[in-house]
Amino acid sequence: MTSVSSSSPAPTVSTLLRQGIPAWFAAVVACLCAFMVVMDSAIVNVALPAMKTDLDLSVTEQQWVVDAYLLTLGGFMLLAARASDIYGRKSILQSGLILFTFASLVGGLATTGPILLAARAVQGLGGSVLATSTLAVIVAAYPRGAKQDRAISLWAASSSIASAFGVIIGGILTSLINWRWVMFVNVPIGIALSCMVAICLLPHPKENKRTKLDIPGAAAITLALTAFIFGITQTLELGWGAPVVLGSLTAALVLLLLFIVIEANTAAPLIRLSIFRHWNVRIGIIIVLGLGATLTANMLFLSLTLQQIGGYNPLRTGLALLPMAIMLAVAAIVSRRLRDAGFNKLPFLGGLLAAAGFIWFYWLPDHPDYISQFLLPSMLVGGGLGLMLMTAIQAVLAGIPAQDTGLASGLQNTARQLGGALGIATLITLAHTVTTSQIESGTAVASAQLAGYHSAFLAAGVISGLSAFTSLLLRRNRTD
Template identity: 45%
Template sequence: MNAVPTADQMKPTPGWTVAVVACAAQFMVVLDTTIVNVALPSMRADLDLTSAGQQWVINAYLLTFAGFLMLGGRAADLFGRRRVFTAGLVLFTLAGLLGGLATNGPLLIGARTLQGLGAAFLAPAPLALINSYYQDVRIRTRAIAAWGATATAAGSCGILLGGVLTDGPGWRWVMFVNVPIGVALVAVALRSLPVSPGEGRGRPLDVPGAVLVTAALACASYALSGMEAHSWATPRTGGVLALACVLLVAFVMVEARGEQPLMPLRIFRNRSLVLGNLAALAIGAVTTSVMFFITLYLQHVLGYTPMEAGLAMLPLTVAIAVASLLARRLVQAMGPRLPLVLGWLLTAGGLLWQSRFTAEGTFVTDVLGPGILLGLGLGTTVLPMTIAATSGVPAQDAGLASAMMNTARQMGGGLGLAALNALAGAVMGAAAVTTAVTTRGYAAALVGAAGLSLAAGALALFMPKPRPAASAPAA
């Protein structure tokens, strides 16, 4: 007698739907970290924003995103990844609609804050879904490679797309652009993503831990965001950073004593995870700084418009995406350690070559060549870093590991940019502001980024071989 198939057996296999949804969601989240930058002058003129208000259009998203990522990752593990993913996607999409309809600065900043909150609950789930759904190692590696390429390229694409939308239909479409995509993704997610019940079963979220880590990250981000105007010795920077350290120590104490901690400290016994997150910090710092200083060089030194600068960054973006996909074969053949070292060496070489640009430079000689080498290096680091940061993690902690990695990249971007910007300012000094002086400052920052890349490559030598997750759930 033939067995009657169960309901689960009769469901169609989503195939690559999970990977496509994960990549699309990650593109939306990362895109919104950069797409607003080009539109800020138009927003300021239309909504009568102050200088501080203009800054908080960016910071409201980044602070909320980085601060709530850990909570979003743990919520995905406890309450089900599809449920948390869909809720975050709905909030993210509605916030984009509200931002596009904003009639004043506070409404726009409030919408960006809600968008950051939605992104924090949306971002951790895609990688966890990929890791738990695709059981075949080769297929899972291909899916992670596509996810990494999407995440890395989205930041650069945001600069170009922001210029296109601002010059075309207007700045409001910088906010509206995610609405149709979000609506479509919600429909696909509810229909096709696998259901994971989560491990909650009455277990509450660690609210004290969530508040402490969010406050610590928010204070650190707030202090770093104002370092251009306030030195380390002022209460605005040094005092708030000291408060962030106190809150972080309090968070560790709460997590060590809690019965159901937001971030179990046992997870740090995984050497691969620790080194993977250090690599994520470095990738965030180098990528953010490269985009920042090369874009400034193109506009302030070579005189490019925002649209032209975005187009000039495309070769770097394409190189990152291509290398992220090609790195799959290297990782399959050698594991994550050697490709990560190779990626950092290529990145350092590209940065040192890029730092030789001059005030009379040209696109082909001073931007295109080093940009391609730099993109190949950065792209090669993404997949091995992602595998290392999530390798050997139990299935119930997959969302947490993903959130930690995303948080590390966000915080690395802020800390690295602050430090390298301070280095550039020190080289410029009190000399008269000329294109030659400005170029020397930018070059010094890129040399500093090359040093960071070499240090990250040295740390990667201690990376252990990846281990499978302890208890991977059925797809």
């Protein structure tokens, strides 16, 4: 075998970047792609009322504007990640950019609900490629060490801050122009990024083209994830006991078991099951699941509380959430330096800080003082989750061979999406149950809604605390 050792930085860079192109150029592309994917999850939420009015969307169609994107985004992540490993970062990343950009254009031009929903589904498919390929690009462009850690922290920060900017940008575009520009805004960015990829990345080496994609395994895991995410999203409207929900979750379990059987008996598996022998990979994925739940639920419930209870408009809501997003991004960047300085319990500390912030929100009043009752706990949440984010990502990637970095990044991205979907469904169900119980006992609707949101914040605090204690199981300087 003629592969080069992963300890040699030069060959790693030369197999990905064109001669004379610095590694930071690839990092910029990766961060912008990640920002665009995450922002698109938030930017559309603000425009939903305008979309409903303009296209005469039903309640179900309005929900599927969001769910169609999340369904294909999460369902195809592992397939996209493995395709990137096999067929090359450049070709797969460009394909994702083309899909995402074209679907954004079609969505902005949509004249009916079905056209918009189809465009959103294709956007999610393109987004699954961007979400997994970008981290793999960073890992391939930089040798392991401080520079790679710095690039990963910037990638994590760009993803983290994108949600708040999505709310702000969505509010501005919808208010000053119209809802179609929340889709059109991706088009020039996507074109520019596609050109940058063509300029800076090299094609995949021809000798590696003979590897075949595990089609049966890919079909089984993609259908399993799709069925799972579909079932989870339907709980918001139908409840956990609905036949559609139970059937989807059962199908997901059966398909997952089928996938494991296929992977254990194929010569070139989509996921080498041996990757889970890495202790830190297993623990890191558990932490990422918790992070996905708390990150997604945090932004959603704070947005709902400010708008439905506090009377904020979308733009003001985005501005109110911006300091928390900035704190999360800064903490993700600073965590690398703190770790290098010898602070080894950052995910534990971060989890406890975030838990304290969530519990503080448990007492959030209907018209909070912004500084003392909203900003301070939101900074605790943002800082805490930011301290956890980098460590969890690095735990998943630690000790992974270079040829499997796409798979490892796909695993952590999939875990984050699944954690978000499961967290949203569980916490919204909890909030709805508490709200209904309060209303039935004679509590005013607004106060009952706030009580439901309080319960969701408390549950998020528990999840964050459990993630913190789980992080104590991570092993230092170990890859087994």
